[in-house]
Amino acid sequence: MENILTIAGNVKFTITLDPGVWIFDDRRVDLTTYFSQVKETNDSDEAYTKAVSKHWDREIMEGAIYPPTLKTEKKFEKEKVLTGTFGIPFKPFLLNSEPAPDAKRLVVQTATEEIEFPLETAYDFILGYSNNGKPLTSDGPVHIYFGDGSNQNNPIKRITGFTIK
Incomplete structure (x- = not known):
């Protein structure tokens, strides 16, 4: 407690x-890295639009399948969280x-x-x-x-x- x-x-x-x-x-x-980064105000609608655009671009370029790059990205993110x-x-x-x-x-x-x-x-x-x-x-x-x-x-x-x- x-x-x-x-x-x-x-x-x-x-x-x-x-x-x-x-x-x-x-x-x-x-x-x-937080204190050395440039702070920018974030508009939630703009952030959502960018995220959807990135996903859409990935599907156009790689197809709507589960590409191996996503698996490695998840592994990297998990490693980052653990260290x-x-x-x-x-x-x-x-x-x-x-x-x-x-x-x-x-x-x-x-x-x-x-x-x-x-x-x-x-x-x-x-x-x-x-x-x-x-x-x-x-x-x-x-x-x-x-x-x-x-x-x-x-x-x-x-x-x-x-x-x-």
């Missing part, structure tokens, strides 16, 4: 977070908790202290949950990285929970 975190406080819904299942989440980001260093954006979890309109601060509880952040800053957090394919057991279960990557080499560790005030 020490790996389970909660978002509580001045929220409509208390959220329980289990970092152990995030490896299967499509929102995961590769922390080895990668990943995080997940914190924003969807905060939004699902539905902070009250008067909520302004996020308090991060760690094993040794409580750290307060403006709620708007917390929306940009990335929660790191694996390092080289392994869960963060010794100083985890998650690490907090700021959205701009300014603490990339020294994230906030030993997180035990979150309270919105």
Whole structure:
């Protein structure tokens, strides 16, 4: 149970977070490249159109069969998941908790202290949950990285929970 975190406080819904299942989440980001990539705003309709176009182009070029390249792509993706260093954006979890309109601060509880952040800053957090394919057991279960990557080499560790005030 020490790996389970909660978002509580001045929220409509208390959220329980289990970092152990995030490896299967499509929102995961590769922390080895995330902060060095150029951020671009993503339009969901545009992303969907591009994905469908890519699939359509593949079917035109290779036929509507299961080409061997897809098998190797899946194997590569599985290998990447088993050896990668990943995080997940914190924003969807905060939004699902539905902070009250008067909520302004996020308090991060760690094993040794409580750290307060403006709620708007917390929306940009990335929660790191694996390092080289392994869960963060010794100083985890998650690490907090700021959205701009300014603490990339020294994230906030030993997180035990979150309270919105």
